Amino acid sequence: MHSRRTFVSVSALALLGAAAPVARAETGFTTRFVDIIAADGVALKAMVLEPRTPRPHPAVVLVSAWGGGSTQNVMPARTLASHGYVVVAYGARGFGESEGEVDTAGPEDIGDVTTVLDWTCANTATDPARIGLAGVSYGAGIGLIAAAFDQRIRSVVSLSGWYDLVHSLYGNETRRGLVALILYTSGWAHGRLSPETDWMLRTFFDPTPDPVDREVINEWARVRSPRRYLGRLNENRPALLIGHTWSETVFPPDQMVELFNDYAGVKRLDLIPGEHASAESGGLLGLPSETWDTVHRWFDATVAGTDPSILREQPVVLRARPGTHEPEFHPGWRSAEGEPRRFYLGPGQDESEGVIGDAPRPGWTVEIDTDRDTAAYGGVPLASYSFEALSGEPPRTWLPAVDRERGAVWTSPELPQRLPVRGAVSVRVTVVPPAPTGTIVAYLYDVDPADGGRLINYLPMSWTDGAPGEPEAFDLRFSPTAYDIPADHRLGLVIDTKDPLFIDWNSGGGRVALTSPEADPSHVDIPVGRGEGTPR
Template sequence: MMRAGAVSLVVAVTTVLFPGAAAGFATSFADVPAAGGITLGAMVLQPSSPGPHPLAVLIGAWGGGRTQNIIPARDLANRGYVVISYGARGFGESGGAVEVAGPDDITDVSTVIDWTLAHTAADPARIGVGGVSYGAGIGLIAAGFDARIKAVASLSGWADLVASLTQNDTRHGLAGLVLYLSGKANGTLSPETDTMLTKFLEPAISDADSQAVIDWSRPRSPLSYVDRINTNHPAVLAIQTWSETVFQPGQMADFYQRLAGPKRAEFVPGDHAASESGGLLGLPSDTWTSVYRWFDAHVAGTDTSIETEPPVVTRARPGTQRPEYRPDWPSFVAPPSRSYLGRDTLQATPAVWTSSIAANRDTVANGGIPLATYSLEALSGNPPTAFLWQVDRGSGAVWTQSPVKAATQLRGSLRAHLTVVPPATAGTVVAYVYDVDPLGTGSLVNYLPYSWKHATPGQPQPVDLDFSPTAYTVAAGHHLALVVDSKDPLFLDWNTGDGRLGFVSTAADPSWLDVPVRKSGATP
């Protein structure tokens, strides 16, 4: 039950025992007063046993309200935690407007902690914060501003919002559109948020507006506060998917390496929030089990067994392969194996050649549908596919290697170097790496856009591609293929018309693809 002083703050109090609760806990709903005269809609679960109890604060994802995390809240309450689950301002039952991890959102975390400590039997020395996606980013930043937070669980969160919105001067337009439309449909966007997302989605965004979006995004990035987070020394658990459409796994790997406190990183197949969605629905979930174990070790102090395991945990694609454990991120990354690009092959020696494709034309190669394609992979184990023989060679360049004789483990970031000859001042290329079976069906390993805005038409310029890291196993008899075209529905490209997009490889500057290959027999 809530303490007597909370009565005036409770909007709808329904004290209910969840069926099957092991030790029993009471559930109630409350409005928590917050900055700006608004209230945050919250759900409070408190064990029936005497306190003080460890406290778990669960922050709703984009569009979510106080009951979005009801299953994890139940599970944590059954483990002896006081749990408060709330929707961020502007979403669910919470007042105010969506500020995208703005200053008020960060202050709200501390406000919710203050309120819960005052009105429940929560222990001020044992506090953890967790969330999925939007809640994950807010929780990470809050850990840099509230030293009471002993542990953070970031599930499908972001480290760098600037890099999340734009890669290589190419905007993730479809993901941004989904974010904007879902925010409008499920919440109240602040005028600033509406303005910035509208600028971001402009077909031909100006340099000034691009900089404005960057300036708005940077202080909303946990990476900007890594020194503060390290000073407060919370234990950080980050769980990310390899095929993240929204928050690419590379940025979380970089952020993880900069953390100085206790930390653990897990990377699994799937797209944004795919690995945790089952647990939100009450299905068995390795992801949420890791969260509970992390909080037990670093908040409650009841079970520290997770600390005996190597902290970098990966599961490879395709399928759900057994987890691999590494002591740190560098030991996960395999050394590069270089193949040079011939006219249409990936080969052992450099080659001199020129070729071209029609600019501003799409092919069957694509990065999939945001939040759908790779979520399906998480369920089925099968990556998105394309028939490589259907790639129009007039609109896309294709380079293939010889089939591998044995299963080959790719662990880390693929990298490629090309020289392009742009037909116009501005333009875009999109590169895809496929795992191709003997019948020509390509399973997508990775993809990456690259744009230029101030080129000299007809003059060669380098294009260096640093793909997001992955863990992928190429089966024996399969081969890799690199496909490059100039359009993808995922991105707002900079193509301005027709013409021929050239590729050049010279003896002095050959084109190549580096693939991180773990040697056979390497111990995971």
């Protein structure tokens, strides 16, 4: 039986570096604070926990998250040290007590990891053949890239990290503006952004970005993407544990599934309900945490070599939404994915309501206002899905409240049985744009008998060189999820043109048409799984 996961709002993470209490000495290990001097003279503040026994020990380096310092990971560090690990937890440059400026997982940050490993091997009773590295969010991205460059890292844990920073910033040609704003403001509130990082993030918000600046930002992001170094990762083959949540607003989970599929070494993927870092935050405060229990087991197997049991389990582990479900274990991602089942978008009995059915019904057109929002929304970053992780309830929207002049709505008949969604839902729809640039946002709902919609997923899609009045087919591929729609509920789809999460490309006027040609009927493909996994 798995213990119930405890979640805490991710907003607490940035405070931990300054506020977490640390005992100077604990039974079984000692604690000290040191300055580790980077290659350019920057002092990185580190907390070092070392078992009292003199023999060489396995070691784990913990890299702080965005805004954190050396004590941010104090509770996981204490647990690891009490089990015989040397632990060096440090604040990334520019954050917490560490000197320097925020490099955003750039070359200086990666060089700092090597410096910390050098110091650890020279100044502690570390076995250099048994070293692991872990991080949450910012620390996860730094750790993945560092593992591609330093062969001493034999195991790496990525919790709420990223694989492709370009995709995170510009997925489907749409900027994730609200999340970037939170990173920018919190970066200055809890650290010192480098001039380069400051310029990149400020330029990202430009309402009419210069194409040259856009490419500069893309290249900056590519350098900071583990995807760029996949070949080196596959050569070094550190054991890789990926922990991620279904409803990430910062780094959507599709890229981590891609990393899992691309990676050639020993690996495990855990996907669970929640928001960015919500699964990890309870453990950072010393509360029971299944996520950190898995991290400890992973290091026991792949670093210390004391307990290999986790490696005998199936490597893809899912927990379905909504609510708390028992884990599903699968031998690979393809096994976890459901088989696509096609539903078609059609006209309803009146122009304000469409239907989702089993047979093609092409030939319809619905028009909606551009640049005007509806009651459908993707949630509040770092809040809505943290609440879901705690309560089991996704964000809700009452579908009759969606203004049909601003948004198109389709619903299916009541489902005769539970529909286990496993994988990435996709929508094919033809758009007739009113302007060369524009954005649509699609929302997928679990609709109850009272027309209340629980949000399954959402996705923006933008065009920047469209031909006004000319139909263009779009394939909207949502991030993967695991969601069980109950029997007697309905499947719902809403498409509008605006959401506060995104910087859209709408020009402020006109109506965009959504249509379904005879030759290419608009449809929804739902990956329908069994809703169960194999034994561990």
